[in-house]
Amino acid sequence: MLSVRSLVHRYADRTVLRLPALDLAAGEHCVLLGASGSGKTTLLHVLAGILRPSEGAVLLDDANLYQPPRGDRWRAERIGVVPQRLHLIDSLSALDNVRLAQSLVGRRDDAAADQTLTALSLGEQRLSRPSRLSTGQQQRIAIARAVVNRPRLLLADEPTSALDDGHADRAIDLLIQAADACGALLVVATHDARVRRRFARVIDLSPAVTP
Numbered sequence: 226m227l228s229v230r231s232l233v234h235r236y237a238d239r240t241v242l243r244l245p246a247l248d249l250a251a252g253e254h255c256v257l258l259g260a261s262g263s264g265k266t267t268l269l270h271v272l273a274g275i276l277r278p279s280e281g282a283v284l285l286d287d288a289n290l291y292q293p294p295r296g297d298r299w300r301a302e303r304i305g306v307v308p309q310r311l312h313l314i315d316s317l318s319a320l321d322n323v324r325l326a327q328s329l330v331g332r333r334d335d336a337a338a339d340q341t342l343t344a345l346s347l348g349e350q351r352l353s354r355p356s357r358l359s360t361g362q363q364q365r366i367a368i369a370r371a372v373v374n375r376p377r378l379l380l381a382d383e384p385t386s387a388l389d390d391g392h393a394d395r396a397i398d399l400l401i402q403a404a405d406a407c408g409a410l411l412v413v414a415t416h417d418a419r420v421r422r423r424f425a426r427v428i429d430l431s432p433a434v435t436p
Protein backbone atom coordinates (compact mmCIF):
# COMPACT_ATOMS: atom_id res chain seq x y z
CA MET A 226 0.00 0.00 0.00
CA LEU A 227 2.92 2.33 0.77
CA SER A 228 6.07 1.75 -1.24
CA VAL A 229 9.34 3.63 -1.23
CA ARG A 230 11.90 3.15 -3.98
CA SER A 231 15.51 4.35 -4.11
CA LEU A 232 14.87 7.23 -1.76
CA VAL A 233 17.60 9.76 -1.11
CA HIS A 234 17.20 13.14 0.52
CA ARG A 235 19.79 15.88 0.70
CA TYR A 236 19.68 19.30 2.30
CA ALA A 237 22.05 21.38 0.19
CA ASP A 238 24.81 18.83 -0.51
CA ARG A 239 24.40 16.83 2.65
CA THR A 240 22.71 13.45 2.38
CA VAL A 241 20.53 12.90 5.44
CA LEU A 242 18.37 10.00 4.30
CA ARG A 243 18.82 6.86 2.21
CA LEU A 244 16.13 4.21 1.99
CA PRO A 245 16.54 1.80 -0.94
CA ALA A 246 13.15 0.12 -0.50
CA LEU A 247 10.25 -0.08 1.91
CA ASP A 248 6.88 -1.78 1.51
CA LEU A 249 4.14 -1.46 4.09
CA ALA A 250 0.61 -2.86 3.98
CA ALA A 251 -2.69 -1.28 4.95
CA GLY A 252 -3.42 -1.78 8.63
CA GLU A 253 0.21 -2.35 9.61
CA HIS A 254 1.70 -0.58 12.63
CA CYS A 255 5.25 0.46 12.08
CA VAL A 256 7.80 2.34 14.19
CA LEU A 257 10.51 4.44 12.66
CA LEU A 258 13.49 4.43 15.02
CA GLY A 259 16.70 6.38 15.06
CA ALA A 260 18.79 8.78 17.08
CA SER A 261 18.17 12.48 16.84
CA GLY A 262 19.34 13.66 13.42
CA SER A 263 18.97 10.26 11.75
CA GLY A 264 16.33 11.57 9.34
CA LYS A 265 13.05 10.43 10.93
CA THR A 266 11.22 13.74 10.52
CA THR A 267 12.61 14.13 7.02
CA LEU A 268 11.26 10.69 6.07
CA LEU A 269 7.86 11.41 7.64
CA HIS A 270 7.61 14.65 5.65
CA VAL A 271 8.51 12.77 2.48
CA LEU A 272 5.86 10.12 3.27
CA ALA A 273 3.35 12.88 4.06
CA GLY A 274 3.75 14.32 0.57
CA ILE A 275 5.06 17.66 1.80
CA LEU A 276 8.79 17.24 1.07
CA ARG A 277 9.79 16.14 -2.40
CA PRO A 278 12.78 13.83 -2.05
CA SER A 279 16.02 14.54 -3.93
CA GLU A 280 15.75 11.11 -5.57
CA GLY A 281 13.36 8.20 -5.61
CA ALA A 282 9.64 7.59 -5.52
CA VAL A 283 6.92 7.17 -2.91
CA LEU A 284 3.75 5.34 -3.93
CA LEU A 285 0.55 5.34 -1.91
CA ASP A 286 -1.95 2.81 -3.29
CA ASP A 287 0.10 2.92 -6.51
CA ALA A 288 -0.23 6.70 -6.85
CA ASN A 289 3.06 8.58 -6.86
CA LEU A 290 3.01 11.26 -4.15
CA TYR A 291 5.00 13.75 -6.22
CA GLN A 292 4.36 12.87 -9.86
CA PRO A 293 2.17 14.57 -10.90
CA PRO A 294 2.33 17.22 -8.15
CA ARG A 295 -0.53 16.65 -5.69
CA GLY A 296 -2.58 19.34 -4.03
CA ASP A 297 -3.59 19.85 -0.40
CA ARG A 298 -6.93 18.20 -0.96
CA TRP A 299 -5.43 15.08 -2.53
CA ARG A 300 -3.13 14.69 0.46
CA ALA A 301 -5.77 15.54 3.06
CA GLU A 302 -8.06 12.82 1.69
CA ARG A 303 -5.39 10.15 2.12
CA ILE A 304 -2.84 11.15 4.72
CA GLY A 305 -3.23 12.23 8.35
CA VAL A 306 -0.31 13.74 10.26
CA VAL A 307 0.21 14.27 13.99
CA PRO A 308 3.19 16.63 13.94
CA GLN A 309 5.72 16.80 16.75
CA ARG A 310 4.64 20.34 17.59
CA LEU A 311 0.92 19.93 17.41
CA HIS A 312 0.16 23.20 15.56
CA LEU A 313 -3.31 23.51 17.04
CA ILE A 314 -5.00 26.87 16.53
CA ASP A 315 -5.75 28.35 19.91
CA SER A 316 -8.34 30.85 18.75
CA LEU A 317 -10.47 27.86 17.72
CA SER A 318 -12.19 25.23 19.84
CA ALA A 319 -11.06 21.61 19.77
CA LEU A 320 -14.03 20.91 17.52
CA ASP A 321 -13.16 23.71 15.10
CA ASN A 322 -9.55 22.50 14.88
CA VAL A 323 -10.97 19.17 13.73
CA ARG A 324 -13.44 20.83 11.35
CA LEU A 325 -10.55 22.66 9.75
CA ALA A 326 -9.17 19.33 8.56
CA GLN A 327 -12.58 18.54 7.08
CA SER A 328 -12.63 21.84 5.23
CA LEU A 329 -9.42 20.81 3.43
CA VAL A 330 -11.32 17.98 1.77
CA GLY A 331 -14.45 20.08 1.25
CA ARG A 332 -16.53 17.96 3.58
CA ARG A 333 -18.32 19.48 6.54
CA ASP A 334 -19.62 16.64 8.68
CA ASP A 335 -20.31 17.76 12.24
CA ALA A 336 -21.41 14.31 13.35
CA ALA A 337 -18.12 12.80 12.21
CA ALA A 338 -16.10 15.54 13.94
CA ASP A 339 -18.06 15.00 17.17
CA GLN A 340 -17.73 11.23 16.97
CA THR A 341 -14.00 11.42 16.39
CA LEU A 342 -13.51 13.64 19.44
CA THR A 343 -15.78 11.44 21.55
CA ALA A 344 -13.84 8.33 20.53
CA LEU A 345 -10.73 10.07 21.85
CA SER A 346 -12.50 10.91 25.16
CA LEU A 347 -12.78 14.60 24.29
CA GLY A 348 -16.54 14.84 24.01
CA GLU A 349 -16.78 17.15 27.02
CA GLN A 350 -13.85 19.28 25.90
CA ARG A 351 -15.01 19.80 22.34
CA LEU A 352 -15.76 23.50 22.81
CA SER A 353 -12.61 24.25 24.82
CA ARG A 354 -9.62 26.05 23.44
CA PRO A 355 -6.55 23.83 23.23
CA SER A 356 -4.49 25.93 25.68
CA ARG A 357 -7.11 25.28 28.39
CA LEU A 358 -6.49 21.54 28.12
CA SER A 359 -3.71 19.22 29.25
CA THR A 360 -0.82 18.14 27.03
CA GLY A 361 -2.39 14.73 26.60
CA GLN A 362 -5.74 16.25 25.66
CA GLN A 363 -4.08 18.58 23.17
CA GLN A 364 -2.37 15.62 21.61
CA ARG A 365 -5.71 13.84 21.32
CA ILE A 366 -7.14 16.84 19.45
CA ALA A 367 -4.22 16.55 17.03
CA ILE A 368 -4.95 12.82 16.61
CA ALA A 369 -8.63 13.59 16.00
CA ARG A 370 -7.69 16.18 13.40
CA ALA A 371 -5.40 13.66 11.69
CA VAL A 372 -8.00 10.88 11.46
CA VAL A 373 -11.30 12.72 10.92
CA ASN A 374 -10.99 12.34 7.14
CA ARG A 375 -10.34 8.60 7.54
CA PRO A 376 -6.89 8.57 5.98
CA ARG A 377 -5.17 5.55 4.42
CA LEU A 378 -1.93 6.56 6.07
CA LEU A 379 -1.50 7.98 9.59
CA LEU A 380 1.87 9.49 10.50
CA ALA A 381 2.98 10.64 13.97
CA ASP A 382 6.25 12.38 14.80
CA GLU A 383 7.66 11.79 18.32
CA PRO A 384 4.21 11.48 19.90
CA THR A 385 5.59 10.49 23.31
CA SER A 386 8.46 12.95 23.67
CA ALA A 387 6.61 15.14 26.18
CA LEU A 388 4.89 12.33 28.08
CA ASP A 389 5.70 10.17 31.11
CA ASP A 390 5.50 6.35 30.93
CA GLY A 391 1.77 5.93 31.53
CA HIS A 392 0.79 8.72 29.16
CA ALA A 393 3.27 7.52 26.53
CA ASP A 394 1.64 4.08 26.51
CA ARG A 395 -1.80 5.65 26.32
CA ALA A 396 -0.77 7.87 23.39
CA ILE A 397 0.45 4.82 21.46
CA ASP A 398 -2.78 2.95 22.32
CA LEU A 399 -4.82 5.84 20.96
CA LEU A 400 -2.82 6.11 17.76
CA ILE A 401 -3.20 2.37 17.16
CA GLN A 402 -6.94 2.50 17.89
CA ALA A 403 -7.43 5.56 15.68
CA ALA A 404 -5.50 3.95 12.81
CA ASP A 405 -7.37 0.66 13.16
CA ALA A 406 -10.73 2.45 13.23
CA CYS A 407 -10.11 3.59 9.66
CA GLY A 408 -7.95 0.67 8.53
CA ALA A 409 -5.02 3.03 8.08
CA LEU A 410 -1.36 2.17 7.93
CA LEU A 411 0.29 3.72 11.02
CA VAL A 412 3.88 4.98 11.00
CA VAL A 413 5.25 6.44 14.23
CA ALA A 414 8.67 8.12 14.33
CA THR A 415 10.44 8.08 17.69
CA HIS A 416 13.79 8.03 19.42
CA ASP A 417 11.97 6.69 22.49
CA ALA A 418 12.99 3.10 23.31
CA ARG A 419 9.78 2.66 25.36
CA VAL A 420 7.77 2.82 22.15
CA ARG A 421 9.63 0.12 20.21
CA ARG A 422 8.16 -2.84 22.06
CA ARG A 423 4.65 -1.80 21.05
CA PHE A 424 5.37 -2.40 17.37
CA ALA A 425 5.96 -5.58 15.42
CA ARG A 426 7.43 -3.76 12.47
CA VAL A 427 10.57 -1.65 12.98
CA ILE A 428 12.42 0.56 10.51
CA ASP A 429 15.74 1.60 11.99
CA LEU A 430 17.38 4.68 10.50
CA SER A 431 20.40 4.67 12.84
CA PRO A 432 23.17 5.47 12.58
CA ALA A 433 22.86 8.88 11.03
CA VAL A 434 24.13 8.98 7.46
CA THR A 435 27.34 10.92 7.09
CA PRO A 436 28.20 12.61 3.81
Ligand SMILES: Nc1ncnc2c1ncn2[C@@H]1O[C@H](COP(=O)(O)OP(=O)(O)O)[C@@H](O)[C@H]1O
Nearest residue numbers: 236237241259260261262263264265266267268
Ligand atom coordinates in the same frame (compact mmCIF):
# COMPACT_ATOMS: atom_id res chain seq x y z
N1 LIG B 1 15.31 22.09 6.55
C1 LIG B 1 16.52 21.59 6.78
N2 LIG B 1 17.63 22.14 6.21
C2 LIG B 1 18.86 21.65 6.42
N3 LIG B 1 19.12 20.58 7.19
C3 LIG B 1 18.08 19.99 7.80
C4 LIG B 1 16.74 20.46 7.63
N4 LIG B 1 15.90 19.65 8.34
C5 LIG B 1 16.69 18.74 8.94
N5 LIG B 1 17.99 18.93 8.61
C6 LIG B 1 19.11 18.08 9.03
O1 LIG B 1 18.88 16.77 8.52
C7 LIG B 1 19.24 15.78 9.46
C8 LIG B 1 18.03 14.90 9.77
O2 LIG B 1 17.08 15.70 10.45
P1 LIG B 1 15.67 15.13 10.91
O3 LIG B 1 15.00 14.51 9.75
O4 LIG B 1 14.97 16.24 11.60
O5 LIG B 1 16.10 13.97 11.92
P2 LIG B 1 15.34 13.37 13.20
O6 LIG B 1 13.90 13.66 13.06
O7 LIG B 1 15.68 11.92 13.16
O8 LIG B 1 15.95 14.04 14.39
C9 LIG B 1 19.78 16.53 10.67
O9 LIG B 1 21.18 16.56 10.56
C10 LIG B 1 19.18 17.90 10.53
O10 LIG B 1 20.02 18.87 11.11
Ligand SMILES: [Mg+2]
Nearest residue numbers: 265266267382
Ligand atom coordinates in the same frame (compact mmCIF):
# COMPACT_ATOMS: atom_id res chain seq x y z
MG1 LIG C 1 12.51 14.56 14.29
